[in-house]
Amino acid sequence: DAGVTQSPTHLIKTRGQQVTLRCSPKSGHDTVSWYQQALGQGPQFIFQYYEEEERQRGNFPDRFSGHQFPNYSSELNVNALLLGDSALYLCASSFLAGGTDTQYFGPGTRLTVL
Amino acid sequence: AQSVTQLGSHVSVSEGALVLLRCNYSSSVPPYLFWYVQYPNQGLQLLLKYTSAATLVKGINGFEAEFKKSETSFHLTKPSAHMSDAAEYFCAVGPGNQFYFGTGTSLTVIP
Secondary structure (H helix, E strand, O other): OOOOEEEOOEEEEOOOOOEEEEEEOOOOOOEEEEEEEOOOOOOEEEEEEEOOEEEEEOOOOOOEEEEEOOOOOEEEEEOOOOHHHOEEEEEEEEOHHHOOOOOEEOOOEEEEEO | OOEEEEEOOEEEEEOOOOEEEEEEEEOOOOOEEEEEEEOOOOOEEEEEEEOOOOOEEEOHHHOEEEEEOOOOEEEEEEOOOOHHHOEEEEEEEEOOOOOEEOOOEEEEEEO
8 A cells, every 4th residue: 555655855946946746645545735844843734635626725825836636646836936945845645535634644855945 | 723832852862761752732622633753854654643532542663642631731652762763753733624733852862
């Protein structure tokens, strides 16, 4: 049973560029959440997708956007990158229809903005 | 509103000693509480969770946590530390559409 997978593992971009990160949820899960983890900090919630719609959003600017596909996989897009966007981006999946809140995390994508 | 506070950003214990990592929560609704572990350059692995069943929760790798409503606490313990327990530990609170994480506690195990 494959767990949550994310790609790419590492990414280096320059300020002003755009980036797309990808996530495949754990088998049987229908919900994907994205988190940003800055160095030395706990993960901060960006948004959650369920049934291909953004269900809730954390305190992040509109430069952060996402998408969920019919197969439940998801993308996180960040436009106009800033140095402060450098972080580990974590994807977590859960089974909302099953009534559980337990989120399972992927290994993350390390984004470096130069 | 929900939040968690992890007391002690760094904890050091000797191998074989008791591990105690502290977490206090704030929640306006009955909370779901979680402990995750993060090894260097990896994602978060679920250790255990409390979802309003038994107040003493047993997790993987010999860890357990006790939910104490009166103290709004959910401290993580392990009777005997092992070198492989060295990692970053995060407490998180739900339910809802998002988790709120603490700032983490880095556990060092001294041989």
